[in-house]
Amino acid sequence: MxxxxxxxxxxxxxxxxxxxxxxxxxxxxxxxxxxxxxxxxxxxxxxxxxxxxxxxxxxxxxxxxxxxxxxxxxxxxxxxxxxxxxxxxxxxxxxLPVEVADYVDFYASEHHASNLGRLFRPDAEPLMPNWKHLPVGYHGRAGTVVLSGTDIVRPRGQRKAPDEAAPSFGECRRLDIEAELGFIVGVGSPLGSAVSTEDFSRCVFGSVLVNDWSARDIQAWEYVPLGPFLGKSFATSISAWVVPLLALEEARVATPVQDPEPLPYLKESQPWGLDIELSVAWNGHEVTRPPYREMYWSPAQMLAHMTVNGASSRTGDLYASGTISGPEKNQRGAFIELTWGGREPVLVGGEERTFLQDGDEVSISATAPAAGGARIGFGEVKGKILPATTPKP
Amino acid sequence: MxxxxxxxxxxxxxxxxxxxxxxxxxxxxxxxxxxxxxxxxxxxxxxxxxxxxxxxxxxxxxxxxxxxxxxxxxxxxxxxxxxxxxxxxxxxxxxLPVEVADYVDFYASEHHASNLGRLFRPDAEPLMPNWKHLPVGYHGRAGTVVLSGTDIVRPRGQRKAPDEAAPSFGECRRLDIEAELGFIVGVGSPLGSAVSTEDFSRCVFGSVLVNDWSARDIQAWEYVPLGPFLGKSFATSISAWVVPLLALEEARVATPVQDPEPLPYLKESQPWGLDIELSVAWNGHEVTRPPYREMYWSPAQMLAHMTVNGASSRTGDLYASGTISGPEKNQRGAFIELTWGGREPVLVGGEERTFLQDGDEVSISATAPAAGGARIGFGEVKGKILPATTPKP
Structure with a gap:
């Protein structure tokens, strides 16, 4: 047939x-x-x-x-x-298309990192001194990477608002998304070796959409000095279809100008920025369109950085870009940025929203250019928020 | 026979x-x-x-x-x-005795966290405001957990000393150890559930020694704001023998007094502090004896915290205590503390040492009390430093 x-x-x-x-x-x-x-x-x-x-x-x-x-x-x-x-x-x-080995999340959007810096550390420079020298990243929980469509149970945990004297335990009050692109390692690299930016396309098999669900109140209280932990580890959703890197040739673009010039191990002779357009729908209403081409660090640079210390990589390793945010307000890939920490609600089908409510559903989709003016799709990564349940004793 | x-x-x-x-x-x-x-x-x-x-x-x-x-x-x-x-x-x-699923590293010694705070952030309070409210932790790289005896290739990476204007790329100049105890999950817990402190001994199968090799210069430059990444991910060594929790009944002691009182989900009705004595040998010479009984947070509290947000756990999950340091100088479980940032060298077989040199070997061992006044052993976790190699192009 x-x-x-x-x-x-x-x-x-x-x-x-x-x-x-x-x-x-x-x-x-x-x-x-x-x-x-x-x-x-x-x-x-x-x-x-x-x-x-x-x-x-x-x-x-x-x-x-x-x-x-x-x-x-x-x-x-x-x-x-x-x-x-x-x-x-x-x-x-x-x-789930992949058995996930290690999961790493980067932080490669300058707009996102600057916005988060302003929100989390209002009295300091928004970008940390290291940010333009290396793709900042951290390890996440591989065991809680779930398939698109998996319901997301509102997490509980410790949180302390700035005006509260002591932390309390309870359900997350600032549940958020992060619209990201993920890259899946097909061929790993042995301990003691490094993957150069040139080897990117021989190591990485393909790409998926990622929603790095984030409990902002839990994260804000826990993350100093060792980084996000329970604020992220309850669930990370990925799309069902892995778009091969081989299908993304027409999407390749240069990254934004990188200044200061990156150290040699981070330089690319071939551009691996990607002109992929994302769209985030909140209860069926598009609220933002994050542009991947705005990402400061390319996925080839992320992989080169991740292995430059000799760390091995494995088939099934997943690394994500971090939230994709463009310079415009309607290009921000997390609701904490879109609503400026909850202070500027957005209209979602006529209702004012800041963070996620129980029953809300978020779907992230994306397309990329293909040969002859056509476009290709990533499908979607979606999830619905279920109310917090009492932890099993 | x-x-x-x-x-x-x-x-x-x-x-x-x-x-x-x-x-x-x-x-x-x-x-x-x-x-x-x-x-x-x-x-x-x-x-x-x-x-x-x-x-x-x-x-x-x-x-x-x-x-x-x-x-x-x-x-x-x-x-x-x-x-x-x-x-x-x-x-x-x-x-390697276990197929490691996710790897988490905690930071559960008050003495270690205070010492590191003084060294990394000399102008601030040594302990962060969250530290006595929750066991601070982060995810590490499961794929680079290696068996005791595996050689450790000195990592390369970006580092910038405080007196340097810009970062440079090169081999780690401040290579360190962290003497830790690791706990291995035998029976996992499903997504959306939490493991109570009471369930600890039904979930955790046993314990190993951990050396969380640390590149302090790489770590210091990269770790803000998302935590340690390449400064830790090049290798984490574990001992070959998994001591069952069932063998550690006689080692159980109360943790140090926890003040402020932990939130209910972190309370223990049964003590899971452990009176395990570690010894760290540097090129065959004992340089420190970290006492596990001084750890502020118990492993049961760590597991309860790690899952309280509904994160699932899996057979083979490994979580480590973080560096074990006691109140005395000769009880500090990392060389950065023992030599106070390299400013106070220690004598190792007559030679002054601060951080690890190529060819150095470190072996960590431990014993615990058993019935009838006997002691049981953890064997050892050891590793030798090899010179940095040129990253594979």
Whole structure:
């Protein structure tokens, strides 16, 4: 059969993102999204590397295989595909596409870091002295990376507002999002070695959307001096479809001018800024459009930095960009910035909102340019806020 | 055969720590150390759960099985053991005992946190306002947790001394250790639930020694505002033998008085402070004896805090205490404290030392009280510093 691709689909042959799906009574396996269909790669290519519940075994095969498989899928989709290899997207269950090894979150938007600096440390310079010299980042909790659509239970924890004498325990009062792009390591690097910016595209397999849910009140109280911990670790959502880096060639742009000049290990001979446009919908209403092209540090620079000390990387490592915020107010990728710490509510379908209320749903989507003026999509990463539950004793 | 246990051994029947070993030509599997022998549990107990390259499958079976298996091993060791189940420790190769899921490092010693505060932020209060309200912690890099004995390549990275105008790239000039105790989660907890302090001993399987190697110059430049990253992520060493929590009953003591009173979720009805004595040897010379009983926060409190926001935990999660330092100078568990930022060298076998030099070796060991006045041992976590190598291009 021929797979039909609807006119204007963001999932045409220029995209071909990978995911993990199952059909009733069968175990999860790797597929590729084509239009509104899912191509079962185990059946279509007759290769057992796809007959796994994660992309990891395929990703570990390396760059040349990624190129070859993409070529074969492109050929297949252009012609006749065995009917039993094709499923309607609506009929399948999607799963977390990757077994996440380590999770790192960067902080690579100058606009975001400056805004947060002003909000968290109003009496100090918004950007720390190190910020323009290195991509600041930290490790997050790999075990709480969840698939788009997973409900987010409002976290509880310790928080102390500036006007409170002592901390108290209770549910998060300032629950927020962070709209980010994530990068997935396909081929790791051994302990004691470093990945150069030139090696980026041979190491990183693809990209996903990330919502780094954030409990701002918990974070503000806990984060000095060792960084965010429980304010972030309750859940990090990623989109179901991994867009291969090979599909993002047309999106490549230079990063903003980096001044001061980065140290040699952070220089890029090839630009890896990405002209990807995000959109954040709050209860179905678009509230902001973060532009990835504004990010100060590129993902190639992030990976080079992350490994320059000799730290190994592994197949399945996920690192995220940090909140994507542009210079304009309607380009800010976190609600704490969009509402300026809750002091400037935004209208969401006629209702004033600052932070997330129980029952709210947030969906982040993105598109990127592809060959011939077309666009490709990342799908979405979404989640709904459920009320806090009493911790199990 | 009867397994001989040398007089005064720290690995008598009160200990029985688990590890992963292999013999020439056979794959890694689970064993128990008895005296200077290793008991092959797959052979001794005829149970395939031990025929794996990590303790994870056994740990996941839960508390009742941990108790039952310990009882069976105790019976076996007291009588006749099949000869093919026993190996000389000297004849086996040890492996990382656990497949590490997430790695978290706490900061639970008041003496250490105060000393570091004085050294890193000389003009401010040494303890942050949150420190006595919650066990401060952060996520580290699970993929670079390595077995004791693994060589440590001196990391490179960005660092900027206070008197330097701009950062430079190069090898770490202030390479340090952190003597810590680590706790390994045997049975995880689902997303959206919390582990109470009472559930600690049903969730945590056992304890290891940890050396959280630290590049102080890299750390000092990078850590604001998101915490330590490359200054720690190049390597974290753990000891080969996991001492079961069941072996540490006699070591349990109350923590130091906690004032202000912790919030209810951090209260313990049973004390989980631990009277474990560490010793740090630098090139074979003992330089400090950190006392675990001085730790402000207990491991049960750490786990309760780590999950109170609903973050899930997994079999194989490793969380470490943070540097163990007592009130005395010769009880400080990091060289930056012991040498007061490098300003007060210590004598190591007649040589003045501040931070680690290439070729230096550090070994951390520990003992704890057991029934009848005996002591049990943790073995050691050791590592040797190799010169920095040029990062692979």
């Amino acid at each position: 021929k797979i039909e691709i609807p006119e204007g689909s963001l999932f045409g042959t220029a995209n071909l993102p990978y995911g993990v799906f199952s059909t009733p009574g069968t175990p999860p396996r790797v597929g590729v999204r084509v239009g509104d269909s899912v191509l079962d790669l185990t059946v279509a290519l007759g290769d057992e590397v796809f007959d796994h519940g994660s992309l990891n075994p395929f990703m570990a095969q390396g760059y040349d295989r990624w190129v070859e498989v993409r070529r074969r899928i492109t050929e297949l989709v252009g012609g006749d595909v065995p009917e039993n290899a094709v499923h309607n997207l609506a009929d399948v269950t999607l799963h | 009867k397994i001989e246990i040398p007089e005064g051994s720290l690995f008598g029947t009160a200990n029985l720590p688990y590890g992963v070993f292999s013999t020439p030509g056979t794959p890694p599997r689970v064993g128990v150390r008895v005296g200077d022998s290793v008991l092959d549990l797959t052979v001794a107990l005829g149970d395939e759960v031990f025929d794996h390259g990590s303790l994870n499958p056994f740990m996941a079976q839960g508390y009742d099985r941990w108790v039952e298996v310990r009882r069976r091993i105790t019976e076996l060791v007291g009588g006749d053991v099949p000869e093919n189940a026993v190996h000389n420790l000297a004849d086996v190769t040890l492996h």
